[in-house]
Amino acid sequence: MKTALITGITGQDGSFLAEFLLDRGYKVYGFTRRESWIRPNNSSHLADRITVLFGDMSEGIDIANALQEAKPDEIYNLASQSRPGESWSRSAETLIINGLGAIRLFEAVRHGLPKARIYHASSSEMFGHAEVIPQNENTAFQPLNPYAAAKVYAHQMARICRDSYGMFISSGILFNHESERRPLHFVTQKIAYGAACASLGIVNSRDRNERGQPIVANGKLALGNLEVARDWGHASDFVRAMWVMLQQEKPGDFVVGTGQLHTLRDLCHVAYGRVGLDWKDHVISDPALVRPLETGQTLADPSKARKVLNWEPAISFEEMVGKMVDAQLERLSRRAGRDE
Numbered sequence: 001m002k003t004a005l006i007t008g009i010t011g012q013d014g015s016f017l018a019e020f021l022l023d024r025g026y027k028v029y030g031f032t033r034r035e036s037w038i039r040p041n042n043s044s045h046l047a048d049r050i051t052v053l054f055g056d057m058s059e060g061i062d063i064a065n066a067l068q069e070a071k072p073d074e075i076y077n078l079a080s081q082s083r084p085g086e087s088w089s090r091s092a093e094t095l096i097i098n099g100l101g102a103i104r105l106f107e108a109v110r111h112g113l114p115k116a117r118i119y120h121a122s123s124s125e126m127f128g129h130a131e132v133i134p135q136n137e138n139t140a141f142q143p144l145n146p147y148a149a150a151k152v153y154a155h156q157m158a159r160i161c162r163d164s165y166g167m168f169i170s171s172g173i174l175f176n177h178e179s180e181r182r183p184l185h186f187v188t189q190k191i192a193y194g195a196a197c198a199s200l201g202i203v204n205s206r207d208r209n210e211r212g213q214p215i216v217a218n219g220k221l222a223l224g225n226l227e228v229a230r231d232w233g234h235a236s237d238f239v240r241a242m243w244v245m246l247q248q249e250k251p252g253d254f255v256v257g258t259g260q261l262h263t264l265r266d267l268c269h270v271a272y273g274r275v276g277l278d279w280k281d282h283v284i285s286d287p288a289l290v291r292p293l294e295t296g297q298t299l300a301d302p303s304k305a306r307k308v309l310n311w312e313p314a315i316s317f318e319e320m321v322g323k324m325v326d327a328q329l330e331r332l333s334r335r336a337g338r339d340e
């Protein structure tokens with residue numbers, strides 16, 4: 001039986017990956033902060049099937065202890081301060097978790113478990129203001145926010161450790177992937193939530209945005225720049241790519257994305273269309289929500305992942321958005337039932 005250690009087990013990807021590995025007979029350890037685990041989280045339903053090790057990515061000793069305890073064959077480093085927008089106000093913390101946390105992990109593996117294979121979560125945000133569209137493994141990085149800058153640092157260190165020490169570290173340059181498990185502060189989930197509220201006739205939502213205001217206020221969902229375009233896929237497809245990377249003979253960097261571009265406008269169209277509504281009646285664009293420096297047009301060229309990993313996404317953009325809206329409808333309906 002193979003053993004895997006997943007950092008960021010409470011996150012979206014951590015939960016899908018844990019399910020994926022358990023289905024393949026792995027013994028799964030999850031690394032998480034104690035206070036995150038005792039709250040309901042994306043992996044709460046797996047509590048009886050995985051072993052949880054408490055620690056913080058900012059503490060090298062926690063990482064070393066977890067490695068010692070789990071002795072994993074495969075390590076999936078997914079932990080991160082993963083909100084690019086928030087990284088502006090938390091830039092030092094973002095570097096500590098996303099950048100230095102990764103280095104601490106690589107170092108601990110090098111000294112304690114040199115044969116273990118590592119998947120490291122890099123990000124398409126690293127391309128930032130890319131001059132080349134679409135982007136592949138050789139495209140230059142032009143990070144535009146503290147999150148992306150920290151990811152570039154960790155990505156380069158992963159390559160340096162691989163080349164210098166012969167470590168098996170594969171980095172997935174993953175493009176945006178969403179799911180029913182995305183937190184509400186991500187714009188995709190806000191749109192799914194907004195569509196569900198509109199369908200249920202909720203004019204002022206109970207859930208609030210980062211500014212403390214209802215996400216849906218006076219029947220409207222406020223968003224930033226609707227022309228922002230991204231390459232969006234479903235998280236369950238993307239965790240499969242992570243695993244396949246660690247089954248290869250050699251480590252490397254892999255761009256993983258659908259190769260299809262959609263705007264927030266498209267996302268609104270599909271989400272509100274799912275509940276038979278016209279998004280234009282329910283969504284407004286608020287200049288206060290536009291990011292200081294918006295990441296440019298990031299679009300994956302996943303040719304290498306297709307060829308080497310034989311990876312293709314199975315869930316379409318429309319299916320992904322549909323799943324998210326359905327989940328929000330169910331959640332809000334359940335809550336309404338409880339409140340009666």
Ligand code: NAP
Binds near residue numbers: 011041
């Ligand atoms: P997520 O849902 O935000 O999960 C991040 C995880 O990191 C959470 O479990 C979080 O735990 C944990 N974490 C944060 N700070 C930590 C710390 N100091 N010590 C230990 N754990 C800590 O993110 P995701 O969407 O699953 O993404 C997984 C990885 O892929 C991340 O590295 C992300 O940056 C990267 N990525 C994601 C996307 C995407 O579109 N989803 C695209 C490219 C790359 P708490 O519960 O304690 O917060």
